[in-house]
Amino acid sequence: MYPKLSVKKGREYQILRGHPWLFSGGISQAPSKVAAGSLVDLIDINGGFIARGYYNPQTDIAVRVLTKDPEQEIDSSFLRARIEAAVQLRNQALDTAATDAYRLIHAEGDFLPGFVVDSYAGTLVVQSHTAGADGLLEMFVEALVDVAKPNAIVIRNDSGGRKREGLEIVAPYVVRGTLPDEVIVRENNLRFGVDVIAGQKTGFFTDQREKRQALQRYCRQLPDDSRMINGFSYTAGFAVYAAAAKPSIRTFNIDESQKALDQARKNFELNQIDPSAHEFISAEAFSWMEQQREQGALYDLVLLDPPAFAKSHKDKPRALKGYTRMNRLGIALTKPGSILVVCSCSGSVTLDEFTGCLRDAAADVSRQVQILEIFQNGPDHPISAAAQEGNYLKVLFCRVS
Numbered sequence: 001m002y003p004k005l006s007v008k009k010g011r012e013y014q015i016l017r018g019h020p021w022l023f024s025g026g027i028s029q030a031p032s033k034v035a036a037g038s039l040v041d042l043i044d045i046n047g048g049f050i051a052r053g054y055y056n057p058q059t060d061i062a063v064r065v066l067t068k069d070p071e072q073e074i075d076s077s078f079l080r081a082r083i084e085a086a087v088q089l090r091n092q093a094l095d096t097a098a099t100d101a102y103r104l105i106h107a108e109g110d111f112l113p114g115f116v117v118d119s120y121a122g123t124l125v126v127q128s129h130t131a132g133a134d135g136l137l138e139m140f141v142e143a144l145v146d147v148a149k150p151n152a153i154v155i156r157n158d159s160g161g162r163k164r165e166g167l168e169i170v171a172p173y174v175v176r177g178t179l180p181d182e183v184i185v186r187e188n189n190l191r192f193g194v195d196v197i198a199g200q201k202t203g204f205f206t207d208q209r210e211k212r213q214a215l216q217r218y219c220r221q222l223p224d225d226s227r228m229i230n231g232f233s234y235t236a237g238f239a240v241y242a243a244a245a246k247p248s249i250r251t252f253n254i255d256e257s258q259k260a261l262d263q264a265r266k267n268f269e270l271n272q273i274d275p276s277a278h279e280f281i282s283a284e285a286f287s288w289m290e291q292q293r294e295q296g297a298l299y300d301l302v303l304l305d306p307p308a309f310a311k312s313h314k315d316k317p318r319a320l321k322g323y324t325r326m327n328r329l330g331i332a333l334t335k336p337g338s339i340l341v342v343c344s345c346s347g348s349v350t351l352d353e354f355t356g357c358l359r360d361a362a363a364d365v366s367r368q369v370q371i372l373e374i375f376q377n378g379p380d381h382p383i384s385a386a387a388q389e390g391n392y393l394k395v396l397f398c399r400v401s
Contacts, residue, residue: 001073002039002040002041002052003031003034003038003039003040003041003055004031004040004041004042004043005027005029005030005031005040005041005042005043005055005062005063006027006028006029006030006043006044006045007022007026007027007028007042007043007044007045007050008025008026008027008028008045009028009044009045011025011026012042012044012050014386015042015050015051015065015068016050016051016068017386018384018385018386018387019065019386019387020053020064020065020108020111020113020384020386020387021061021063021064021065021387022042022053022061022062022063022065023060023061023062024057024059024060024061024062026062027062028045030055030057030062031055034055034057036055036056036057036058036131036165036166037054037055037056037130037131037132037133037134037135038054038055038132038135039052039053039054039055039066039074039132039135040052040053040054040055040063041070042063042065049070050068051063051065051066051067051068052065052066052067052068052069052070052072052074053065053066053067053113053132054066054114054130054131054132054133054135054136055132056130056131056132056165056166058131058165058166059164059165059166064108064113064114064130064132065113066078066111066112066113074136075139076139076142076143079112079136079139079140079143080143080146080147082110082111082112083104083105083112083143083144083147083148084147085110085111086104086105086106086110086112087104087147087148089110089379089380089382090102090104090119090379090380093379093380094379094380095188098186098187098188098189099186099187099188099209100119100120100121100122100185100186101118101119101120101121101185101186101187101192101194101204101206101209102118102119102206102209102380103116103117103118103119103206103207103380103381104117104118104119104124104148104380105117106380106381106382106390107129107390108384108387108389108390109377109381109382109383109384109390110382111384113130113132113133114128114129114130114132114133114134115127115128115129115133115140116129116202117144118202118203118204118206119148119150120183120185120194120196120202120203120204121183121184121185121186122150122151122152123150123151123152123153123154123177123179123180123183123196124144124148124150124152124153124154125153125154125156125196125202125203126140126141126144126153126154126155126156126175127155127156127157127159127202128140128155128157128162129159129161129162129165130165130167131165131166131167134157134167137155141153141155141175141176145176150176150177151177151178151180152174152176152177152178152179152180153174153175153176153177154172154173154174154175154179154196154197155170155172155173155174155175156172156196156201156202157169157170157172158170158171158172160311161311172196172197172198179196179197183195183196183203184270185204187206187209187212187237188209188212188213188241190240190241190244190271191267191270191271192204192235192237192240192267192270193235193263193266193267193270195263198259199235199260199263200234200260200307204235204237205234205237206378206380206381207345207377207378207380207381207393208237208238208305208343208395209378209380210375210378211238211341211343211375211395212237212238212241213241214373214375214397215238215241215242215245215303215341215397216241216242216244216245217245218301218339218397219241219242219245219246219249219301220245220246222246222249222300222301223300224248225248225249225250226246226248226249226250226300226301227249227250227251227252227299227300227301228242228249228250228251228252228299228300228301228302228303229251229252229254229289229292229299229301229302229303229304229330229333230242230251230252230253230254230303231254231285231288231289231302231303231304231305231306231330232254232255232285232304232305232306232307233253233254233255233260233261233264233305234255234257234260234264234305235260235263235264235267236251236253236261236264236267236268236280237267238303238305238341239251239253239264239268239278240267240268240271240273242301243268243271243273243277243278244271244273247273249300249301250277250278250279251278251279252278252279252281252299253278253279253280253281254281254283254285254288254289255281255282255283255285256282256283256284256285257282258282261280261281261282264280265280285304285306286325286326286329289329289330289333290329292333293329293332293333297333298333298334298335299333299334299335299338300335300338300339301334301338301339301340301341302330302333302334302338302339302340302341303340303341303342303343304326304327304330304340304341304342304343305341305343305395306322306326306343306344307345308344308345308346308347309322309323309344309346309349310346310347310348310349311346312348313348315346315348316346316348316349316353319346319348319349320349320353320356320357323342323344323349323354323357324357324360324361324364325361326342326361327342327357327358327360327361327362328361328364328365330342330361331361331362331365331367331369331400332365332367334400335400336400336401337399337400337401338399338400339397339398339399339400340369340398340399340400341395341396341397341398342354342358342395342396342398343393343394343395343396344393344394344395345392345393345394346392347389347390347391347392349394351374351376351394354394354396355371355396358371358396358398367400367401368400368401369398369399369400369401370398370399370401371396371397371398372397372398372399373396373397374394374395374396374397375393375394375395375397376391376393376394376395377390377391377392377393381393
C-alpha cells in the first residue's frame, strides 16, 4: 500500500542493524511523484522488504525509518504504542513526585523521528522537525491526548531547522485544552516558571536536570560569600540550584535577553531566594567575561552553558574556536582550586573534540585543569544504541589549579 523506494546494494546494512536513516546517496530508485513526508517502503535490489518510513527528496536524510515490520501500519495504534513506551520509560527513570518537567518524546531516541515533546506540569509542548512528522502531526496529537491526557498541548513549529526540510516556520499555537495563566513546574522540588509560547526551544532545558543537581554537591563545599558566574544563564536554572544549596553564594547571571533575566528573578522568588542578593546582567557573555578578565576578577564557581555553536557539520570549525575561547575565559576567571563547569549542546561536536578545546584553552592560559565528572544526555533524552548521532550534550565538571 506504500510507494516503494529501492536501496543500493549494501546500503541496507545499517538500517537492518537498527539505524533509522537512509541518506539520499543510498537510493537506487526513488518513487515518482511522491510528496515530501510521504510514507514509503524501502526494498533491496531483489525487491525484498527492508523497512518502512517517511521520505523527503529535498534533504540529505532521504528516509527516516519508523518500523522494520512489514505488517505494521503507521497509524494511530502505532503512534499510541510508541508514546505508551515513552511514558513508561519516564515513569521508570524519573522521580515524578519531585519533578514534573521532562522530555516525554525524544525523536529517534524514542523511535519517533521528527517529534519532540516536553511535558511541563501537564502541559505538553510539541515540536515537529520534519516533513514526515508534519504529515503525521494530527494523528500524533490525538494519540498524545489518548495516552498522556494532558491539560493542554502547544505546537511549537517555530524552529529554524524546519527550513532544511522545506517547511514553513509557524507561530506557536494551542491545539488542545487551555493554557494556565502561568506554567509553573517542579524540578527536584525546586520551582520554575516556563514560557511555553515564547521561551527558548520549548521553554525550559530539561536536559540539564541531573547536572543542576550535581552542581549542588560542589556548591555546598564552597566558602561562605562565594561568587558564581552563570554565563549564558537564560532563566538561571543553575544559579537557583546553587543558591538553594549554598544560601550565602552570590550569582552573576549573564544573558542577552532581558525577558529571560526577568523570568530568572521570578524563579529565585518562586524558591524563596531573595533576588536582590544576586546579579542579573543583560550583556553578551563573551564581552562581559573579557571585561572581567581585564579587571583581574576571579570567581569561586564558573558555569558556562551556551546555545549550540554548531547547528550543522559545516559550522564545526567555527564552533570549535568558539568553545576554545569560552573555555579559555572560563579557566582564566576561576580561582585556583575552584570549580569550572562547561557545556556544549552542539551535536556535530564530539566529546573528544570538546575536551580537546578544554585542553587547548588550559594550555593557552598556562593553567592545569582536572576533569572530575562528565555528563551527557539524561534518561528522559534517551539515545538509540544504533544512532549515536543523538548523543549531543556534553557537560564537564572541572577543577582549575
